[in-house]
Amino acid sequence: MATVVVACPHCxxxxxxNYEGNAHFDGxxxxxxxxxxxxxxxxxVCSHPYDLRRA
Known part of the structure; x- marks a missing residue:
């Protein structure tokens, strides 16, 4: 499992x-x-969904 800190694209x-696996994170x-x-x-905070992108 990996943990990344991201900015919500909405707010x-x-x-x-967090995400499972060993794929590379790309935004x-x-x-x-x-x-x-x-x-x-x-x-x-804003309850909007967003996706973690694989490289």
């Missing part, structure tokens, strides 16, 4: 996110196709 809040996007997505998270 800019810094959020700590945050609002919507991604499943083949590029490491994990889908929800911002605790």
């Amino acid at each position: 800019g809040q810094m959020v700590e996110s 945050v996007r609002q919507r991604l196709k499943s083949e590029y997505r490491l994990a889908r998270e929800t911002c605790p």
